[in-house]
Structure formats: C-alpha cells, structure tokens
Amino acid sequence: MKFGVLGTGAVGKALAGKLVLLGHDVVMGTRGTDNESLQTWITRSGYPIRLGSFADAAVHGELLISCTVGASSVEAIRSCAKSDLAGKILIDVSNPLDLSKGMQAVTLTICNNDSLGETIQREFPELRVVKALNTCNSEVMGSPDRVPGDHDLFIAGNDSGAKEQVCDLLRSFGWRSFLDLGDITAARGTEALMLIWLRLLGKFGNTNFNYKIVRAEQESKS
Amino acid sequence: MKFGVLGTGAVGKALAGKLVLLGHDVVMGTRGTDNESLQTWITRSGYPIRLGSFADAAVHGELLISCTVGASSVEAIRSCAKSDLAGKILIDVSNPLDLSKGMQAVTLTICNNDSLGETIQREFPELRVVKALNTCNSEVMGSPDRVPGDHDLFIAGNDSGAKEQVCDLLRSFGWRSFLDLGDITAARGTEALMLIWLRLLGKFGNTNFNYKIVRAEQESKS
Numbered sequence: 001m002k003f004g005v006l007g008t009g010a011v012g013k014a015l016a017g018k019l020v021l022l023g024h025d026v027v028m029g030t031r032g033t034d035n036e037s038l039q040t041w042i043t044r045s046g047y048p049i050r051l052g053s054f055a056d057a058a059v060h061g062e063l064l065i066s067c068t069v070g071a072s073s074v075e076a077i078r079s080c081a082k083s084d085l086a087g088k089i090l091i092d093v094s095n096p097l098d099l100s101k102g103m104q105a106v107t108l109t110i111c112n113n114d115s116l117g118e119t120i121q122r123e124f125p126e127l128r129v130v131k132a133l134n135t136c137n138s139e140v141m142g143s144p145d146r147v148p149g150d151h152d153l154f155i156a157g158n159d160s161g162a163k164e165q166v167c168d169l170l171r172s173f174g175w176r177s178f179l180d181l182g183d184i185t186a187a188r189g190t191e192a193l194m195l196i197w198l199r200l201l202g203k204f205g206n207t208n209f210n211y212k213i214v215r216a217e218q219e220s221k222s
Numbered sequence: 223m224k225f226g227v228l229g230t231g232a233v234g235k236a237l238a239g240k241l242v243l244l245g246h247d248v249v250m251g252t253r254g255t256d257n258e259s260l261q262t263w264i265t266r267s268g269y270p271i272r273l274g275s276f277a278d279a280a281v282h283g284e285l286l287i288s289c290t291v292g293a294s295s296v297e298a299i300r301s302c303a304k305s306d307l308a309g310k311i312l313i314d315v316s317n318p319l320d321l322s323k324g325m326q327a328v329t330l331t332i333c334n335n336d337s338l339g340e341t342i343q344r345e346f347p348e349l350r351v352v353k354a355l356n357t358c359n360s361e362v363m364g365s366p367d368r369v370p371g372d373h374d375l376f377i378a379g380n381d382s383g384a385k386e387q388v389c390d391l392l393r394s395f396g397w398r399s400f401l402d403l404g405d406i407t408a409a410r411g412t413e414a415l416m417l418i419w420l421r422l423l424g425k426f427g428n429t430n431f432n433y434k435i436v437r438a439e440q441e442s443k444s
Contacts, residue, residue: 111334112417151436154418181421189418195334196376196411199403200435208438213422214373215431 004029004061006054006076007068008038011093011138015065018142020047022172029057029076058084063091063169064127070096070116071109074123086126089162092117092187093133093141095194106198108191117156117187128162130155131187132170135197137207144174144210151210152177154193156186179213226251226283228276228298229290230260233315233360237287240364242269244394251279251298280306285313285391286349292318292338293331296345308348311384314339314409315355315363317416328420330413339378339409352379352388353409357419359429366396366432373432374399376415378408401435 001024005016008030016026027050030038035051042049050060058064058080068076073094077085096110110116117131132155133141140146144153153175157163167178181189193211200209227238228251238248249272252260257273264271272282280286280302290298295316299307318332332338339353354377355363362368366375375397379385389400403411415433422431 107335111414113329146438147436148438149436179422179425181418181425186418186421189421192333192414192417195414196403196408199408199411200401203401203403204437206438210436212434212436213431214369214371214434215426216368216370216428 001025002060002062003027004057004059004064006057006064006066006073007094008035008051009067009069011067011141012065013041014138014142015067015093015133016049017045017047018173020049025060026050027052027057027060029054031076053079055080055084058088061088063089063165065091065093066120067093070094071098073116073120077120077124077127082124082126085124088127089159089165090120090124090127090129091133091166092120092129092131095134095191097194103198106194108194111192112188115185115187115191117184117191121158121184128157128159129184130157130159130162130166131184131190132156132166134187135190135193136210140208140210142173144176146208147210149212150177151212152179154178154186154190154211155180156182156184156190158183177212223247224282224284225249226279226281226286228279228286228288228295229316230257230273231289231291233289233363234287235263236360236364237289237315237355238271239267239269240395242271247282248272249274249279249282251276253298275301277302277306280310283310285311285387287313287315288342289315292316293320295338295342299342299346299349304348307346310349311381311387312342312346312349312351313355313388314342314351314353317356317413319416325420328416330416333414334410337407337409337413339406339413343380343406350379350381350384351406352377352381352384353406353412354378354388354392356409357412357415358432362430362432364395366398368430369432371434372399373434374401376400376408376412376433377402378404378406378412380405399434 006029096116121129230252276298318338343351
C-alpha cells in the first residue's frame, strides 16, 4: 500500500521504516529535501524510501500519517492540495507539546477543552482523522513487543471505518489490544496522557512502557 | 488512628467507611451538620462516625483526607485553623472537575501548567500534601480488589516521609502497587487522567477499572 508520512523526526523514521519492512511503498514528506542527515539515514538503512515535500507525500499516500511536531502539523497539512487529502485517512500521531521550557516543564499548547486531533479534523474536514500511537514512544509504536505482555493502544476518530482500517494496519505492526474511545474529541484524553508519560519516563529512565486498562472483563459492555 | 475526612460525597463516605472498618476513629467534615441523608447513611451503616464542620474534622484528624468537590477544596481547608493543619499529612483525593456542561463535556478547571494538588500545597504550606486515589472510582479506592489482578496507584507529593505513610495506609486498604511520580507537580499528570477516565467509563459502562503501567522490569532504574 502507498503511504505518505508527514514528518521526518524519530517518529517519522520509526514508522516509515516499519512500513517499508512490511512491504509498503513510502514517501516521507519534509519541509526541505536537502536534509543531509535524513538522506544519510535513508542511504544507510537501505530502505527504498523517497523524500519529498509534504505535498508530495500527500500525492503519493493512499493513507497519510502526520508525525511532525504538533505545533507544525496544521501548517504541514495545509501545504498539501485539498484534492490529495479528500477522503483519505490521516493517522495523527503527534502531541501538541510546548518544549520551550525544557523537558522538565513540558506543557501542552492545546489541552482540556480541545486537542490537536480535533484541530486537524476541524481544519481539514475532507480528511478522516484517526488519533492513534501518540501515547507511546516512537520505538514502541512500530515494535509494541518492546513492552512485554498485554498493553493497550487508544484510538479516537469520527469515522468507524477509518478506525477499523487503522487497527488492521497496526495489527500488522504487532499491536493486539485497541481501546476505541469514541469520536475525535477523545484525543483530549489521549494527548493529556503526555503529562503523566513524561513523569513515568523520568522515573523509569527508559521508554519501554505503555498503559494497560485493567478491568473486570465480564462487566464490560464493549 | 484519628482521621479527619473533609467531604461527605461518595468518596468521603467510601473512605470514611473503609477507615472505620479498619478500626480507625473518623470525623467527617461537612459544610452543615444538619444534612439529613448523611445522618441517615451513618445511622443505617452503624459506623461510629461523627459529623462536624471541616474545622472539627481538622481538629480531630492526625491525618486529613480532602475529598470535597475540587472547586470547594481550598475554601473547605481555609475554614480550618492553621494550627490544626500544621505538619499534618493531607491526602488530596479530589479532581478539579468542571461539571457545568454535563457529564458528556467535563473539563478541568485547573490543568496542564497547574493542578489542584499544587494549589492546595501552595495555599497551605503548613500541610504535607500527598496526591493519591484521584485516578479511580470511590468504590475502587477503598476496595482495589474490585479490579482484578495487578494495577497501579499513582502518588505525588513533596514530602517523601508523608508519601511513605500514605502508602502504608493504602496497603491496609488492599493496594499493592504504587508509582511515586515525584513532587506535587506530578498531580498535573494524574488529575489530567480524568479526561481519559471519563471516556473509559462511557465505554465500559462501569467503574471497576484502573490503570497499569506495563514495562520491561529489568530496565527500570526505580
């Protein structure tokens, strides 16, 4: 399948690499294709990934993944032609982090009564936005078995069919347990997990952890 | 041990009841002691709980528990004499919920760059505030075995000794796994869990669930 990955940071590299290993055809979109370290990473990895603009990635991708820094997500998508977005699924993996005060005092630029996921869906109603993967580290996203045993991935979005397709894709990554929290406004809850995730990172000193919701199965109505 | 429980809602009743069953001596503090349904609850339960003002509860308690609605917590504590607070541990169980738009659109009145826990610690530096229990339902707080298997309780506070005492108390409730997230500013993370907890409640249709952080044990530095 053809994927457009918007963003070339740790998350973009991890997801693009995983997709290629699974046999998919990936264009990574970036602000400038003259990024030397990125070209070096692609060459060294041997991955048949092509670099392009965000707009190039949107042209190529049947499914799009947004993993720019949260503050740039809307701008990156806006640089794509609307006709290249229309009807496509976009997985929003980013969190709206304000890193200006350092890693010890990270806050969210959108929080509580709004979320980045909602913002993207509102700005681009032609997209079918699915919020997913934003609650764990980039390496865990593509290799969930870095965290042992059972653990959950939270999903939010307005389009049930899109969420099903995303879960199918993520099953191929190794994810086994999904908690669909409802419409895209549930991204308020999953993005706000960053506020505790960063504390857990500080405590554990590594990123190989994830959430599991423990409950009495027989009492569930889901 | 003598406890002062500030607040007489579902959380106050659950915790006061648990404490009495464990042999503790409890005064529940309320705005008005003429609350007929509360008196009926105490009479019917047979619990030797005394009702008083918030100030009476603070006089009585060697350890205090704040479980008023979040919007009233500071005012309730302010009505107590500073000399009855000085040096005491206060477990802050409340979340700063804004319920004015209904249960489907709950937001937090304090969030992201501050928390109720920090607000209480800042307003009352004479207290040793420990944020705990605010991440689960009132029935689970006192009976964690309502959720099967292993699951975690998050702890935050500036005073290590106070956190240890609170964990000892909560072990007697049946809690087995504590994640100390650091100083009281970590309450930003645990209070923000409400934004996902309410979605999970809507999905499951019951409150018998809790969080577990799954990780590779051998890589932990804690």
